[in-house]
Amino acid sequence: APIVSLRGVSKVFPGRRGGTPVTAVDDVTIDIAEGEIFGVIGYSGAGKSTLVRLINALEIATSGTITVAGAEVTGQGERALRRVRAGIGMIFQQFNLMGSRTVAGNVAYPLRVARVPRAQRAARVAELLEFVGLTDKARAYPNQLSGGQKQRVGIARALATSPRILLADESTSALDPETTQDVLTLLRRVNAELGITIVVITHEMDVVRSICHRIAVMEKGKVVEVGEAYDVFANP
Ligand code: ADP
Ligand code: ADP
Numbered sequence: 458a459p460i461v462s463l464r465g466v467s468k469v470f471p472g473r474r475g476g477t478p479v480t481a482v483d484d485v486t487i488d489i490a491e492g493e494i495f496g497v498i499g500y501s502g503a504g505k506s507t508l509v510r511l512i513n514a515l516e517i518a519t520s521g522t523i524t525v526a527g528a529e530v531t532g533q534g535e536r537a538l539r540r541v542r543a544g545i546g547m548i549f550q551q552f553n554l555m556g557s558r559t560v561a562g563n564v565a566y567p568l569r570v571a572r573v574p575r576a577q578r579a580a581r582v583a584e585l586l587e588f589v590g591l592t593d594k595a596r597a598y599p600n601q602l603s604g605g606q607k608q609r610v611g612i613a614r615a616l617a618t619s620p621r622i623l624l625a626d627e628s629t630s631a632l633d634p635e636t637t638q639d640v641l642t643l644l645r646r647v648n649a650e651l652g653i654t655i656v657v658i659t660h661e662m663d664v665v666r667s668i669c670h671r672i673a674v675m676e677k678g679k680v681v682e683v684g685e686a687y688d689v690f691a692n693p
Contacts, residue, residue, distance in 0.1 A: 458527065459488035460622060460654050461495075461512055466521030467678075468507050481507040483678035484521070491621070494648050494655045496669030496686065498662065503675040505658045509626050512656065513545055514538040526621055543571075546615030546653075550627035552607040554599040560610050561586065561595040567617045585613040589643060605636035612643060616651070623647060626658045637661075641668050666690060 468482040482504045489495045497505050510516040514530050523530040525541050554563050561582050568578045586592045589609040629637040645668055647653050665672050665686055672689055674682040682689055
C-alpha cells in the first residue's frame with residue numbers, strides 16, 4: 458500500500474474579507490510509495506504548500522480522503538492527528554531553528570517534547586549529529602552556522618523521532634547552488650540509508666531533476682502531470 462494516498466482532495470479557503478473563495482488544492486489524487494523521493498513542483502501559488510499542510514494534517518481537507526502510513530487523516534480528531542504528525546518530519550526554507558538553543562538543543566527538542574529520558578536523548582542527538590556531519594558543532598548556536606549547516610541541523614531535528622516520512626518544503630530555496638547539492642546529497646542518504654520516504658516541494662526544476670524518483674506538477678491547485686522525472690521533463 459502507498460505510504461501517502463490522496464483521493465479527490467480539495468482545499469477551499471474562504472475569501473479574505475468576503476472576497477471569492479480560493480481553491481488552493483483542486484481534486485488531487487496521488488499515491489506516494491514507501492521509499493520514494495517524490496517531488497511536487499509548480500510555480501508560486503500553485504498549491505504546493507497547502508498540499509504539504511494537508512498531508513501533515515495542519516490543514517483539514519474540504520473534501521476527499523488522505524491516508525498517511527495506513528491511517529486516514531481526514532475526519533480524525535486532534536489526538537489521532539498528533540499521531541499522524543509524529544510520524545512525519547518536516548524541514549523548511551528558513552530552517553526554523555531556535556536561536557536561543559545550541560545545535561544539540563535544537564536537535565534534542567522534539568525528543569524533549571516526546572519525553573525521551575535525558576541519557577537516551579543525548580545518545581540520539583550524538584548519533585544524529587554524526588549522521589549529518591555536525592558533531593563538532595553540537596555546542597554552536599544557529600547564528601554561528603552557514604545556511605547549509607543550518608539545514609543539516611533542520612534535517613537532524615526532523616529525523617530525531619524516527620519518522621517514516623520527511624516533508625521538505627522549499628528546503629534548498631535559500632541556499633546557493635553548491636550548498637544545495639550538499640543538502641540534496643544528504644537527503645539522498647536519508648532516503649537510501651534510512652529508508653525514509655521523502656516528499657520534496659520546490660519551484661526549482663534542478664532539485665527535482667537531481668533527486669526525485671517521481672514528480673507531480675501542480676498548476677492552479679491541480680496536479681496536471683505525474684510521472685518519472687525523466688518522462689515529465691522529456692515531454693515537450
Ligand atoms: P504554493 O505553495 O505553490 O506557492 P500555496 O499552497 O501557498 O501555493 O497557495 C495556493 C493558493 O491558496 C494561493 O492562491 C494562496 O493565496 C491561497 N492560500 C494559501 N493559504 C491560504 C489561506 N490560509 N487563506 C486563504 N488563501 C490561501
Ligand atoms: P539540555 O542538556 O538542557 O537538554 P543542551 O542544549 O545542553 O540541552 O543539549 C541538548 C541535548 O543534546 C542533551 O540531551 C545533551 O545531552 C545533548 N548534547 C549536548 N552536547 C552534546 C554533544 N557535544 N554531542 C552530542 N550530544 C550532545
